[in-house]
């Protein structure tokens with residue numbers, strides 16, 4: 001739990017606060033963007049919640065923080081909020097929340113589908129979330145974008161007898177995978193397109209489902225830069241391969257960018273295309 005003695009000075013006065021153990025993973029800013037903002041290498045409470053809806057979102061962020069860096073003295077409402085994960089995005093797509101320290105707090109997702117539900121990357125092991133997902137019909141496939149964001153996938157895979165999908169180049173990180181994608185050509189499973197995007201890691205993949213692109217650590221939206229972004233600094237395999245993989249996204253149409261780290265965004269297809277081209281142009285690509 002967060003320690004009041006380590007409360008960061010950037011928090012506005014009031015009950016909720018972020019302490020010095022924050023790892024700046026972005027989860028709280030994604031779940032409650034009006035409440036949490038940027039500090040110096042951390043998140044900070046920039047506005048205390050005033051309404052019931054704001055309080056609920058703030059508590060969801062508190063419960064989702066992978067390192068317990070968000071604190072409050074008032075605990076009322078926590079029990080109700082834990083029953084509200086996963087968090088609806090739209091059209092049967094959800095954020096799982098409850099991020100894991102094992103994946104540096106990466107966001108994971110859940111998709112309701114008539115042929116069987118999907119989980120994209122994994123939240124931390126949590127009995128309440130397990131129960132809520134069971135009531136939504138369980139999980140048929142768990143798609144792992146890459147080796148860093150596996151977290152507690154094995155727990156959810158075992159509970160629902162889900163088939164786990166990973167690229168063979170990252171499969172060393174999940175030895176029980178049922179489907180190992182190879183090569184760099186897209187693979188279709190029903191309504192879903194699995195797109196190998198080497199760069200951040202050798203076996204990184206993104207998943208396209210209708211208007212939603214689940215990006216892992218390939219690309220995300222940066223509100224500070226007001227553009228789509230990818231990190232050369234945190235590219236573990238090959239930056240030139242990552243740029244090639246970003247260019248590959250121009251062949252596909254989507255409106256939502258739903259990443260592991262960084263912020264999600266919804267834009268029209270043409271704007272997304274323009275943002276991708278602008279990002280590539282920065283590297284003369």
Ligand code: SF4
Nearest residue numbers: 022023025026028065
């Ligand atoms: S979720 Fe927790 S660790 Fe992540 S940015 Fe917010 S306070 Fe920091």
